[in-house]
Amino acid sequence: MNATQERLSEWTRTHGTPASRTAAARARREEIARTSGDPARLVTEARPRFDDGEWTDADRADREARAALARADAALDGQDADAKVLEASIALRRAERLFRAVEDAHRFVLQASENAAAEVAAAQAEIAAALEIAADRPTEVAPDAAERLRAAAADLRSTAERRPRAAIEVVARVRETRDEVLGEVPSARRRLEAARAALSGTLACARAAVAAAEAFADARSIEDRLRLDAARRELAAARSAQDAFQALASARAAWHAVTEG
Helix, strand or coil, X not given: CHHHHHXXXXXXXXXXXXXXXXXXXXXXXXXXXXXCCCHHHHHHHHCCCCCHHHHHHHHHHHHHHHHHHHHHHHHHCCCCHHHHHHHHHHHHHHHHHHHHHHHHHHHHHHHHHHHHHHHHHHHHHHHHHHHHHHHHCCCCCCCCHHHHHHHHHHHHHCXXXXXXXXXXXXXXXXXXXXXXXXXCCCCHHHHHHXXXXXXXXXXXXXXXXXXXXXXXCCCCCHHHHHHHHHHHHHHHHHHHCCCHHHHHHHHHHHHHHHHCC
8 A cells, every 4th residue: 555655656756746747737728829829811821822631631631620629628627636637638739739720731831822833833844854854755755755744744834823732732843754765865964953943942842741731630540650650750851951862852752752642
C-alpha cells in the first residue's frame, strides 16, 4: 500500500492534481481560441475571389476546428476529471492543428494567385522548347514524349485565373512530366536551370499537401500515416538539401506520398 501511495504521490507531483490539470486545459483552450484569430474571416475573404476548390480545405478545417473546441468544452464540463482532461487535450490538439491548416491553406492560395500567371507562362515556354527537342531527337527521348508533352500543354491552357492553387499544381506536374520524358537529353546546365525553376512551386505544393494531410490525419489508416511520415521526412530533406536536383526529387516524393496511393 505504501508503495502504491508513493507512486500516486509521485504521479501527482509530476502531472498535478485533477483540478490543476483541468485548469491548465481550460487555459490552453483559451490560448488556442485567442491565437487562432478569426479563421472564418480568411475563408470568407477567399470565397468571392476563387473557385470553390481553392478554399474547400480551409473551410473544412475551420468547421472541424470549431467542432473540436466544442468537444473540448463538453469534456471539461464532465464529471470524471482524468478522463475529461485527456479527452479535452486530444480535442484541443486537433483544434490547434486545424486552425493552423486554415492559415496554411489561405496563405497558399494567396501566394499562388500572385505567381500563377507567370508560372503558367514560363511552363508553356518550357513545354514548347521540350516539344522541339522531342521532334529533333525522337530516338533519345521517351517513346511517348511528344504525346505527353502535348497533353501537358493542353493542361496548361486549361488553367483559370480563379483557380491559382490548381494552376500551380498543374505547372509542377507538367514540369515533372517534361523532366521524365526528356531525361538527360538537355544539357546539364539546362537541367539545373529547370530544376531550380521547378523547385519553388513543387515545394509549395508539397508543403500544402503535407499540411492538409496532417490537419485531417486523425481517422487515417496505418498506411496513410506511414505515407504521411514519409512525406514529412522527404519535405525536411527538400528544405535542407543544397543540391537543386536532390531538393526537387525530395519535394516531389513528399508531394506524391500524400496525394497518391
